[in-house]
Amino acid sequence: MKFFEDIDTRPLLLVPVLALLAWPLIGSGSTWLTLTVAGLAMGMIIFIMASGLTLVFGLMDVLNFGHGLFIALGAFVATSVLGAMGDWTGSGEWWRNMVAVLPAMVVAMAVAAAVGLAFERFIVRPVYGQHLKQILITMGGMIIGEELIKVIWGPQQIALPLPEAMRGAVLVGDAAIEKYRLLAVAVGLAVFAAQMWVLGRTKIGLLIRAGVQDREMVESLGYRIRRLFVGVFVVGSALAGLGGVMWGLYQQNVVPQMGAQVNVLIFIVIIIGGLGSTGGALIGALLVGLMANYTGFLAPKLALFSNIALMAGILLWRPQGVYPVANR
Amino acid sequence: MLETQNLTVRFGGHVAVNAVSCCFEPGTLTAIVGPNGAGKTTYFNLISGQLPATAGSVQLNGRELTGLPASARTRAGLGRAFQLTNLFPNLSVLENVRLAVQATKDGAHRRGLNLWSIWSDHAQLTNRALEILQSVSMTAQQDSPVASLPHGDQRKLEVALLMALEPSVYMFDEPTAGMSHDEAPVILNLIRQLKKDKTKTILLVEHKMDVVRELADRIIVLHNGNLVADGEPGEVIASPIVQEAYLGKAREAA
C-alpha cells in the first residue's frame, strides 16, 4: 500500500528505543515490565484526551484552550450515568460492567459533542485564524464551562468508582498489569485506527488543511467548509469527552478543575507529535507516559520536569515535532 | 561588480540552480530569461540570501557574501524586489517606503537600532519616502494600508521599496507582471533612469520579450537550473535554445 511507503519510520523507533534504554537502568525485568506496560497504557489514555485536540489544533489551526473543558464534561457526565447504573457497575461480571461503561462513554461523547457545537458557534467561529483571540476566548469559554459544571454538579470532587471487574491486576510473573490499563489500550487503539482511516482514506483531512490556509479558495471550489469545520470541532469535542471518561475512571474521582489540570500535558503531547499528526500525537503520548514512569522510578524529583525535557529533546532533533504537518 | 561562482542549490534530488558562474558589471542591465521553473527566482534568492546555497559563492566588489544573512547582504548593497508581492500589509504605503529608507546607510543613525529618538523627528526620512512615492506616482495612496491596494499598485510599491534602498545592485523579478498598459511604463521609465546612472548593476527577470529587447544590454538564459546562453540580446534571442525551449510557438507573436 502506498500509504506505508511514505511513512517516515524513524520516529516510530523512539518508543521501543526509550523502553530498551530504560531496561538496564531499572534492572529488574518484572519491574521494567510493570512500568513499561503502565506507561504505555497511560500514554494511550493521554492520547485519547489529546486526539481531539490534534484534530482541532492541527487541522483547523484553532488553539483551543477550552479543550480541557470537554474532558471534564465527559468525566462528569460519566459520574451521572454510572451513578444511575450502580447495579451494573457493582456486579463483578465483565459483560455487565462493560454494558455500564459503554453507555457512559456514548452519553459523555454525545453531551461533549453537543456542547462542542455551541462552543464552535459562539466561541470559536468569530476568531478563526486569529491565534491570540482564540487563546483568550477559549480560555473564557473554559472558565464559563468550569463554572457551569460547578453550578450543575457542585464544586466538590465526585467519586467515579471503577466497575468491579476492571479493578485489580493481571499478574505476569512478578509484574502486575492493571486490568483497566488494558482496556485503555484497546480503546486508544480503536480511536487511533478510526482517525487514521478517516484522515488517510478520505478527502476530509485535505479539505480542512486547505481550508485553514485559504478558506475562500476552498469555498470557491464548491465545498461548504463551515459545515466541515463545525463537524471537526464537534468530533474533537466528542473525543475529548471520551478521553474524560477514560481519565475520570482512571482517577476514580473527578473535580471541576480536572480539565485545566491536563491542558498543559496534552498540549505538550501534540507539540511533540507535530501539531496535527495523529500518529505523531500517539507517539508523543506514549513517550510522555513511558518517560513519566521511568523517571518516576529512577529519579522522582526529576519526574516533574520529564515532560518538558522530553519536549525540548524532541524539538532539538526535529524543531517541528516528530511528524511536522504544515508550515504554520 | 557582482559575481557568482558555481552557485548551486539542491532540494532533495532536484537541482534548481546548477553551478551558475556569472559576472554582472555596473552600468549594464542584464536580463535573465528562461522557462517557468528554470531557476531564475531561485538564483535571485541565492544571491540576495533568502536561500542558503548548497555550494558556490557570491561576491560583491570582491567582498565575500556567501553565508551572510539576507539583511547583511542588503546592507552591503544588494537590493531586491520580489516576484510575488511581499509587503507590510497593515502599514500605510508611506510607512512601507519609510521603513526601507530608514534601512539605508544614513537612515535613522544606526539603522533602526535607535531606541531613544522619536521617529517623527527624522523628517528627512519621510521626505525621501515621499519623493520615491512621487516617482512611482503613488502619493495619492500614501495613507492607505497596503492590503487595500489593487494588485497593480502593490507591484509598484514593491519596486518603490527597492528604489528606497538605493542599492548598488538592483534585482527586479518580473516587475511589470499584472500591471496594466498605462501603469507598466512608469516602472519601465524608472528602470531606464537607473540605467542612465552608469554606476548601477541591474538584473531583470522578465517574460515580456518586447520589454527585454528594449532594455537589456545583455541576456543570460537559464534552463533547468543551468546557464545555457549568455550574450548580446539579438544573438541570444535568435539562438535555437531560446526559440524552442522558451518561446515555443510564440515565436511569431513575440
Next chain:
Amino acid sequence: QGKDIKIAHIYSKTGPLEAYGKQTQTGLMMGLDYATGGTMTVGGRKIVVIEKDDQGKPDLGKNLLAAAYGDDKVDLAVGPTASPVALAMLPVAEEYKKILLVEPAVADSITGDKWNKYIFRTGRNSSQDAIANAVAVDKDGVSIVTMAQDSAFGRDGVKAFKEALKKSKLVHEEYLPPATTDFTAGAQRMIDKLKGQPGRKIIFIIWAGGNPFKIADMDLKRYGIEIATGGNILPAMVAYKQFPGMEGAAYYYFGMPKNPVNDAMVSMHYTQFKSPPDFFTAGGFSSAMALVTALKKTNGDTSANKLISAMEGMSFDTPKGKMTFRKEDHQAMQSMYHFKIKIDPAFAWGVPELIREIKPEEMNVPIRNKR
C-alpha cells in the same frame, strides 16, 4: 456597649478548595447560633459575620484581611482555608494588632516559626494529624513506608510521623510530585522496599487531592502490604470503600465523638441539609465555640489584649469534645480518632469505625514557635 461585634470570615468561597471553605462557613454559622443559644449576641452585643473570598490566593487573602481590619473595622477574623493564604495573613494581624483565629489551615509553621501572639488556631496542625496516625499504627513488628507529597505539607507530616513512631520500623520515605496522577513508579519502589520485610507491612499515605489509593490496583495483597491513612471529607472517603479494615487516625467523622455539642451539630445539619456534617463543618463549629467562649469571658470586650489573655489556656466545648488553647503557641489541643474502615451499604463511603479516641494528653505535640 451595644455596638456590633464584627467578625470577618475569610475563606475559599471559590477556587480549588471551595468545597472545604463552604463547610467551614456552614459550621461557623451553626456554631455561633448554637453557642449564643440562637440569639447571636454576646455580652449584649450582636455578632455580625462578614464573608470574604480569598479564592485560595495568598496575596488576595492578605489584602482582604487588611481591608477587613482597616476598612470594615472588624474586631477579629476567622479563616482561611489554605495554608499559604494563612501564612501570608499572619503579619497583617500583627500590624493591625487584632486576633486572627486560624481555621482550618493546617501548616505547622502557622503556630510555629511564623506565629505571632495574635494568632490562635482551632484547627489541627499537621503534626497533630501525623502523630495521631503514628499512635494509631505504631505496633511492634510493623514495617512502614511513608508516601507523601514532595512539598512542605508532605515533608512536615512525615517528619512528625517519624518522630512519633516508637515501636515499628520505618523502612523508607517515598516523596512524589504533588501533581502525580500515575503512581505506578512510586508504588513499585515501595513494593520493592517492603516485600522482603517480615511481619505486618504498611504503606502510610499523606496526600491531599488526587487519588493515591490507586496503588492498591497493583495487587499489593500478594505481598501482604496494607494501606493506612488519615481521615478526609466524605466524598474522598468513597475511595476507602475498597479498603475494609484499613486503619488510621481522623480529625473528625460525625459518628465518632460522643458529646452533646456533636449531637446538636449533627441534628442541626441533618435538619438543614439532610446530610451529616463533614470534616470542615466540625472545624468551623469549633472556631465559633472558641470565639463565643472567649467573648463571654471578656463579656463582649473585643480588645485584642483582653481576648488574648482570656484565650490563652482557655478550654472550650466543641463537637470533638473539649479543646484547650495551649498557652505557648495558641494551638488548640484536641482529641483525634483512631479508626478502622467498615463497609456499610447504607453509606456511599467507607465508614470509619471508632477504635479509640486519642486524647490530647497522649500526643506529645511539639511546640515549635520560638517564644
Next chain:
Amino acid sequence: MSTNLLTLEGVHTHIGAYHILHGVDLVVPRGELTLLLGRNGAGKTTTLRTIMGLWQASQGRITFAGEDITRLNTPAIAQKNIAYVPENMGIFSDLTVKENMLLAARNAKHAVQMDEARLQWIFKLFPPVEKFWNHPAGKLSGGQKQMLAVSRAIVEPRDLLIIDEPSKGLAPAIIQNMIEAFEQLKASGVTILLVEQNIHFAQQLGDTVAVMDNGRVVHAGSMQTLAEDTALQQSLLGLAL
C-alpha cells in the same frame, strides 16, 4: 434559454466603508470568451469576487443560467458548475500538487478517480504539473503556481470559468499553450470570463470585450470593433494594439 450565461445588472459593491463598484452592467454570452479589461484598480477583481459571492453585492442583480445568484453563498455558486481562478492563485501551499488537484476535482473521492484522459491533456499543456505531482505546491515557482491554478480550474468540465489574470508570470511558450487550452475549452462549449492585461493574449482569444474604469463598465462590444478602432483603444486603454 437566453444566449447570455451570466449577466450583471447595476451591481454595487462595498468593501468596508469603501464604495468600489458603482453599478456594473456586464453580459457574458454562452459559449464565448469574454474579456474584462481596465487599468489597475478599475474594479475587475472586485467584479469577479462579487460574482463568486466572496463579496456581497450591496445592490443590483447577478443571474447565472437564468437563475438569480446574487444572494447565494460561495460554495452554492461554485456548485452551479463554475470554476474560479483568483488573482492570488489560491494555491494550498502545504498540500502537494496532486492534493491541490484532487480538491478541485469535486467528483473524485480518491486521486485514482480523477479523469485520466483529462489529466493527460493538462499534463501536456502544463508539463510542470506532472513533474511536481507529489511536491508541496508552495515550493513551485511563480509561473508553475499559475499553471497549477489554471489546471485546477479545468480538471473537471465546468460550464463557466472565471479567471483573473492567468498569464502573469508565464513564459511565452506556456502562454501559447494556454491560449490553445482556452480555444479547446471554448470549442467544447465552455464559457469563459477572463481578466487580462496581456494584450496579445487578449487579442487572440476575445470574442467580446468589456472595459472597466472606476467601478463601472465604460465600454462593451466585440473584440473586433475594439481592434479596429485605434482611437477607442487610446481612450480606453491608453495604448494602441
Next chain:
Amino acid sequence: MFNRLISNDQPRSRLLAAVLIVILLGLAFAPFFFPGVKALSVAAKVLIFVVLVAGFDLLLGYTGIVSFAHTMFFGIGAYGIAISSNTWGPTWGAIGLGFALSLALTLVLSLAIGLFSLRVRAIFFAMITLAVAAAFQTLASQLSDFTGGEDGLSFKLPELLLPSTEFSDEPFLGVSLDGRLLCYYLLFVLAVGMLLSLLRIVNSPFGRVLQAIRENEFRAEAIGYRVVVYRTLSSVLSALYACVAGAMLALWLRYNGPDTSLSFEIMMDVLLIVVIGGMGTIYGAAIGAVLFLLAQSYLQDLLRLASEASVAVPLLSSLLSPDRWLLWLGLLFVLSVYYFPTGVVGRLRARAALRALATSKQG
C-alpha cells in the same frame, strides 16, 4: 513639550485623551479620592499591571511574539525582592541587590528565550514558553528552602515603607501620612516613568522596525533589518519591564509566592488586558488595566447585589451568586473579544477618525 513627553504619540481621539487624563489624575490622587485599604490596593495593583502589561504589549502588540513566559519574569522580579529581604534583612541594600540580581537573571533568561524564538515556528514558540513557564513555577515551589515553596515568603521592608511609620501625627485631608502612602507614590512615579519610557521606545525608529517585523518578518530581513537582533532586544526589554513590575508587586505586598506572581492565571489576565485595551497602543495597557482590575476586584460585590435582587428566580440567582463570579469573568473574556476586536483604544481612535472624515467631507 508635553508632546515630546509622550513621544509625539498623541491619543488621536479626544475621548481617549479625556479617559487617560481621568485615569492619571485618579491614580495620582487615589489615596485622597478613594480612601480605604482595599481601594488603595486596587490602585496599586493597577500601577503594577500597567507596567507589566505595557511591557507585554511591546512584545505582543508591536513585535507580534506570543509568549507565555512573561509572568516568569514578573515572578523573578518579585522573588528578587522577597528572597533578598528575607535572607539579608529589611535593608535598602538588600532590596537593591535583590533587584539587581533579578534584573540580571531576567536578562540572561530572556536573551536565551529570545534567541530561541527564531528557531521554531511562532505557535511552537508560544507553546514552549507555556511549558517553560509551567516548569519555572514548579521549580519555584520545589525550591522551598529558598522560595518558601507553595507557602511563599512574607518579609519585611525598610522602616520607611512600612505602614507603621507615620511622617506626621496629623492626617492630611483625612489620610494618614505613613510609609504605605510613600510606597504607593513610589510605585506611582515608577509606573509613570516606565510608561513614558516605553512610549519613547515604541515611537523610536526601533519601534517602527518592530512593527515591520510583526507585519512581515521575511521582508523586514530583506530590506536590511537583522530580525534576530530586533526580536531579541524586544523580548529582553519586555522581560525587564515585567521584572520591574514584579519588584513593584513585592514592595507593595510584602509577600510573594508562586500563585501570586507566577501563575498562568496572571498570564491570562495580562493577555486579556492587552486585548481589552488595544494591542500595539501602550495606552491600552493603562485603560485595560483599570477596567479589568476594577471588574476583577468589585465583580463579587456587584454580583452580591445582583443575586440579592434576584433571589426569587432560582436558576438566575445561582448563576448570579458571587461564588460564581468567575463565570462572569469568563464572559468578560468572551465579550471583550467580540466587541473590542481592536480594543478600547482602537475603537475610540476609529470613532475619532470617522468623525474627522465626516467633517473633512463637509468642509
